Amino acid sequence: MIELFIAFGAGLISFLSPCVLPLIPGYISYISGSSINELLEKKNVNLIPIILFTVGFSLVFIIFGAASTFIGQVLLKNSYELRVAAGLIIIVLSLHILGVINLKFLNYEKRIQTNFSKNLFSPILIGMAFAFGWTPCIGPILGSILVLAATEENLTRGILLLFFYSAGLAIPFILSGYLIQKFLIFSKNFKKNVNRVSKIGGVILLITGILIITNHLQALGYYLLDVLPFLQNFG
DSSP, rough: OOHHHHHHHHHHHHTTTHHHHHHHGHHHHHHHHHHHHHHHSSSSSHHHHHHHHHHHHHHHHHHHHHHHHHHHHGGGGHHHHHHHHHHHHHHHHHHHHHHHSSGGSSSOOOOOOOOOOOHHHHHHHHHHHHHHHTTTSSSSHHHHHHHHHTTTTHHHHHHHHHHHHHHHHHHHHHHHHHHHHHHHHHHHGGGGGGGHHHHHHHHHHHHHHHHHHHHHHHHHHHHHHHHHHHHHHHO
């Protein structure tokens, strides 16, 4: 259970990252076929292409997750070594996010240009292009969740993990399209906090990596399941 919350939070942090958040208005404008000014004048924004866009990138991320889990199952006979390696990779990626180390190959982005068409399949294809094109940018965060998926015991869990990651990225994206006026104000004011959020995400992933190496991640999940009912009764 705790892994799902981590995955959802990672998706949200990916949305708030410096290379995604500033481009959201442009993507919404491109997908909807309207300029920003036209979107601001509309009372109702057509959410269908925006939702289909999120379906596109979610499909790619979920496939990534399934592939990672499959590879992890192949290596399951060396489960101890896999767990330690996964924890170490997540720790290294978290240190990159925190700025402690600098992995240059993660400091670039790849944008894919597409021709827009107003059929239902185009937003899905653009969303898939988004997933492939921006993976290097959100790589440290996404990579950590994929590594986490590789440690899952079955394929369903790996798919579910990336579903939650995609939801963390997709839900605010859809809300941004629905509340475009408020989002533009929010994104402008939030710029000063972008690095702070990235650091928080790095700390969470660092802790996650340590818990995986020490085999305490599942134990933390069970502990929270025991504590939550107590807190509800206490309230």
